[in-house]
Amino acid sequence: xxxxxxxxxxxxxxxxxxxxxxxxxxxxxxxxxxxxxxxxxxxxxxxxxxxxxxxxxxxxxxxxxxxxxxxxxxxxxxxxxxxxxxxxxxxxxxxxxxxxxxxxxxxxxxxxxxxxxxxxxxxxxxxxxxxxxxxxxxxxxxxxxxxxxxxxxxxxxxxxxxxxxxxxxxxxxxxxxxxxxxxxxxxxxxxxxxxxxxxxxxxxxxxxxxxxxxxxxxxxxxxxxxxxxxxxxxxxxxxxxxxxxxxxxxxxxxxxxxxxxxxxxxxxxxxxxxxxxxxxxxxxxxxxxxxxxxxxxxxxxxxxxxxxxxxxxx
Numbered sequence: 001x002x003x004x005x006x007x008x009x010x011x012x013x014x015x016x017x018x019x020x021x022x023x024x025x026x027x028x029x030x031x032x033x034x035x036x037x038x039x040x041x042x043x044x045x046x047x048x049x050x051x052x053x054x055x056x057x058x059x060x061x062x063x064x065x066x067x068x069x070x071x072x073x074x075x076x077x078x079x080x081x082x083x084x085x086x087x088x089x090x091x092x093x094x095x096x097x098x099x100x101x102x103x104x105x106x107x108x109x110x111x112x113x114x115x116x117x118x119x120x121x122x123x124x125x126x127x128x129x130x131x132x133x134x135x136x137x138x139x140x141x142x143x144x145x146x147x148x149x150x151x152x153x154x155x156x157x158x159x160x161x162x163x164x165x166x167x168x169x170x171x172x173x174x175x176x177x178x179x180x181x182x183x184x185x186x187x188x189x190x191x192x193x194x195x196x197x198x199x200x201x202x203x204x205x206x207x208x209x210x211x212x213x214x215x216x217x218x219x220x221x222x223x224x225x226x227x228x229x230x231x232x233x234x235x236x237x238x239x240x241x242x243x244x245x246x247x248x249x250x251x252x253x254x255x256x257x258x259x260x261x262x263x264x265x266x267x268x269x270x271x272x273x274x275x276x277x278x279x280x281x282x283x284x285x286x287x288x289x290x291x292x293x294x295x296x297x298x299x300x301x302x303x304x305x306x307x308x309x310x311x312x313x314x
Contacts, residue, residue, distance in 0.1 A: 007117040008306055011110065014211060015299070018218025032219035036275075039213035044108060045177025047209040050202050051128045052181025053188070061129050064255040069130055069265045072247035073138070076239040077103035083235045090232070090287070092149050097280065097287040098232055100142045101294050102239035106274035107131050108174075109213045110302065115267050118310055119260075126264025132182070135174045135276075143168045146284055220275055221299060224292035232287075236273070236294040241305040245270040249309075259314050266313060270305045272298030 018035075021027050027035075080102030084095040105111065108131055115127050147164055169175055184192070248269040252262045273295050281291035 007114060007310060008303055010117060011113045011214065012303060014214040015218040015221075018215035018220075019222050020218075021215075022219035022222040027219065029223070032216060035212055036216035036220055039209060039216050040275075041173045043205055043209035043212055045173045046202055046205040048108075048131065048174060048177040049181035049184070050199075050206045051124075052132055052178050053184040055125065055128055055132070055185065062126065062257070062261045065126055065252065065257055065261040065265045066129065066133070068248045068251035068255060068257065069269055070137070071251055072244040072269050073103050073105065075247050076244040079243055080236055080239045083239075084232060084287075087235070088232055093146060093284060094287045096142070096146045096149050097284060098236060098290055100138075100146075100280050101236045101273045101277040101287075101291050102244075103142065104138055104273050104277045104280070105134075105240065105244065105268060106271040106299075107134050107268050109210065109217055109274060110299075110306075111268040111271045113210050113214070114271075114306055114310075115264060118267070119263055123260055123263060126261050127268055130264065130268050132178050135172060136169060136178065139169045139172060139175070139280075140166070142280055150284075217275060217299075221296045224278065224296045229290045229293065232290045233293050233297060236290065237298045237301060240273055240294075240298050241270065241301055245305070245309055249312075263313050266309050267306065270302065270309045272302040272305075 018032070022029075022032055077099040081095045081099035084090040084098040085092070090098065107127070112124065112127055112131070116124055143164075184194070245266050249262075249266045252265050257265065273291075275295060278288065278291040278295050281288045
């Protein structure tokens with residue numbers, strides 16, 4: 001019970017505060033969207049830039065941990081895609097969007113603060129390693145698969161489809177922040193030293209990222225109240241909150257991960273889909289109600305998922 005109050009409650013209070021403010025109409029949709037855009041497009045990319053610029057590239061990328069996490073993610077995608085196709089008879093592009101909802105965990109807005117509150121700021125190296133390739137890898141996979149799914153039978157060149165996918169990924173602010181941070185990290189090994197004042201400004205923006213993002217996420221979730229499509233929504237929640245962390249935990253234990261890596265991998269895998277899963281569906285205009293409702297319902301249910309795994313993990 002103490003885990004619920006000391007670790008999870010603060011995170012979900014901030015999220016719930018944003019939800020309550022939106023529900024009461026104290027901030028309009030435009031203001032909530034502004035907060036969310038600030039967090040997603042500016043503050044969070046700066047946070048990722050800071051973490052990637054300072055991470056130890058040689059020691060923090062545990063191949064076994066990354067393999068366990070992403071094996072769980074892609075198993076979740078396949079289960080979601082297959083369920084949408086064969087259980088619910090959805091069109092192929094809808095299946096890709098539903099699979100993407102199962103694939104894309106909220107590693108940043110929920111996984112990071114929950115891990116930090118549970119195990120301290122020194123336990124986040126594994127989280128940042130996962131996050132550093134999360135958006136580039138999964139957006140590349142999702143956009144590429146969607147583009148090829150839609151191009152099937154239309155005679156479009158493979159190169160054209162691949163270029164569209166790559167361009168879409170490289171325009172993502174989170175990916176830009178990650179790549180810029182990695183560039184500074186590599187230049188630092190070659191002798192580049194940026195002034196202390198620069199890092200002070202970066203730190204100020206980074207500190208604003210998670211509170212603003214959680215508050216904005218709460219406000220955005222108010223709009224996405226569940227409506228119909230309960231079968232696919234339950235499927236997505238099951239894949240995200242049960243299958244993904246279960247596969248990650250089993251593979252992680254089998255690979256002999258150390259405690260810190262196992263914690264980062266499993267806690268991050270136990271997170272619900274983020275708003276980006278809805279934005280992916282909205283970008284293609286398919287399965288938007290399933291994606292939006294899943295984000296809301298899985299976020300609420302993730303209190304139980306996170307609580308369970310924090311109790312199970314050493």
